[in-house]
Each structure stands twice: as C-alpha cells, then as structure tokens.
Amino acid sequence: MNSQIMNRLSTALPSVCQRCQIRLAPSQLLRPFSSTRQINAQPNSKSRDKGQALEKQILDTGNSQPSEANSPLSKITQLMQGEKTGTSQPVSRDYFRMAESLEAEMIKHPYADRAPPHHLHVYAHKHNTLLTLTRPxxxxxxxxxxxxxxxxxxxxxxxxxxxxxxSHVFGQIQERGLLLDIKRLELVYRGFGPGREAFTKVLLGNEGRYIRGLVSRVTDSTRIKFGGTRSRKVRRLG
Structure with missing residues (x-):
C-alpha cells in the first residue's frame, strides 16, 4: 500500500520525492554488492624497483639473440638462418654458389676430404686366382x-x-705390418671364377676379422665386351 502511494507521489511530484530519496556515495554506486572499503596500497619503492628490474631482465632475455662471436652455431648455419629470416649479409648471397662449387669439386675428387684407400684386386680367372694389394x-x-x-x-x-x-694373403698383410698403413681398403673384383666366392668366404670368416673392418667400397671391374672380335667357340667334350 505504501509502495503504491510512493509511486504515485513520485510521478506527480518528482521534485519532492528526490529530496526524500537516500543519496548514495559514488563508491557505493560502483560496488553495490560489497560493503568493504577499497584501500589503494602504495607499493614500496624498493620492491617496485626490483620488480621493474626483473621484468626488464625477462624481456631482454626473451628478445636478445646470441652474438656471432659467442654463438655455438657454425658459420654455415648462421648464413642459412640469415637467409631464412631475410637479414642475411652480402656474404651469404654467395653461399649457394660456394656449395655448388664444393659439390662439383667433391664429384671430381671424391677423396679430397680424407685419405684415399688402398686397393685389393681379386682376379678370379677360371684357371687361376690372383690377389694384388696396391697403394692408393x-x-x-x-x-x-x-x-x-x-x-x-x-x-x-x-x-x-x-x-x-x-687366407695366406691376409696372414701376410698382418705379418708385414701393413695394417698400420691401411686406413681404408677398396676391393676390386674381376672375373667370375671359383676364386671369387672363395675370397668372399675367407673375408667374412675368422681369417678376415682384421681386414673386413677396413673395407670402405666394393667394386666390380669385370671386362664387358660390346661387339669387338669374335669369341672363341664353346669347348665340347665327347
């Protein structure tokens, strides 16, 4: 009943009702659900300085990049990273030319970056077997x-x-102390006689345990004739 009367009075006499209304503070208008007071504590100057220093250190470590002098990366890696990020120096522009020339040089001289190998030639003829060890x-x-x-x-x-x-050749290589000079060994097969399989069997057996670890390449230099002279007739017995 009272609320209805107050509503009617407010519509009829708004000025009178405004005087009767309870005035609220601005802080109470902002926080209607809390009655506690806001205390704006002033931080200590020392703690504020420490916080600013810590924040600056974190930002510096996040944005800083290792210098070229102290960087553990190689020069080629730095050049490649500079090429990706677009901050490459004029030296990195010739990197791909240098890589292409280096690749061409390695194709011409495949052993330029390491010692050339010794060669062990296995000539397996149908009537005999010859083994020859040569220097590079x-x-x-x-x-x-x-x-x-x-x-x-x-x-x-x-x-x-x-x-x-x-077996005898492998024993001679060990007795003469040639294993000290041989760093890498290349096997060169020639022919398909019975000695080819016999040599492979000895190399993979107990007699070749000191030799097979030095083998770096196996090649086949069997002669292949394209045209040429007429071959000998096949021998037929009986």
Missing amino acids: NGNPLLSLGCGNLGFRKAGRSGYDPAYQLA
Whole structure:
C-alpha cells in the first residue's frame, strides 16, 4: 500500500520525492554488492624497483639473440638462418654458389676430404686366382697367386686353392705390418671364377676379422665386351 502511494507521489511530484530519496556515495554506486572499503596500497619503492628490474631482465632475455662471436652455431648455419629470416649479409648471397662449387669439386675428387684407400684386386680367372694389394697411387705392395702356394697347372683352378690363397694373403698383410698403413681398403673384383666366392668366404670368416673392418667400397671391374672380335667357340667334350 505504501509502495503504491510512493509511486504515485513520485510521478506527480518528482521534485519532492528526490529530496526524500537516500543519496548514495559514488563508491557505493560502483560496488553495490560489497560493503568493504577499497584501500589503494602504495607499493614500496624498493620492491617496485626490483620488480621493474626483473621484468626488464625477462624481456631482454626473451628478445636478445646470441652474438656471432659467442654463438655455438657454425658459420654455415648462421648464413642459412640469415637467409631464412631475410637479414642475411652480402656474404651469404654467395653461399649457394660456394656449395655448388664444393659439390662439383667433391664429384671430381671424391677423396679430397680424407685419405684415399688402398686397393685389393681379386682376379678370379677360371684357371687361376690372383690377389694384388696396391697403394692408393697404384704401386703394388703384395701380389700372389695360387702358383706361389705350390699348385701347378690345372691344380691352380678351383675353390680350395683360392681359399688357401686368400687366407695366406691376409696372414701376410698382418705379418708385414701393413695394417698400420691401411686406413681404408677398396676391393676390386674381376672375373667370375671359383676364386671369387672363395675370397668372399675367407673375408667374412675368422681369417678376415682384421681386414673386413677396413673395407670402405666394393667394386666390380669385370671386362664387358660390346661387339669387338669374335669369341672363341664353346669347348665340347665327347
């Protein structure tokens, strides 16, 4: 009943009702659901300085980049990063030219960055087997065949003479101390006689345990004829 009367009075006499209304403070208007007072504490000057210093340190460490002098990255990596970010120096513009020239040089001289290998030539003929160890420049160090082990004529061909020859050659390489000079070894096969498989068997066996760790490349230099002279007729018995 009273509320209805007050509503009617407010519509009829707004000036009178405004005087009767309770006036609220601006702080109470901003925070209608809290009766506690706002206390704006002034921070200590020392703590404020420490906070600013810590914030500056964090920002500096986040934005700073390692200098070129103290950077653990290599020069090539720095150049590549500069190329990606677009902040490369004039030196990095010739990087790809340098890489292409280096690749071409490595193709021409594949052993330029390391010692060239020694060569062990395995000539497996159908009538004999010859093993020759050479220096990187081609000068022979050791050359033996099945005839040096006492095999004669037709006895030089076969699996067993080649097996004994390979074992003997590996023993000679160790006795003469050639393993100290050989850093890398390249095997060069030629021919498809029975000595080819016999040499491979010895190399992978107990006799070649000190040699096979030095092998860096295996090549095949078997002669292939394209045209040329007429081959000999096939031998037929009976």
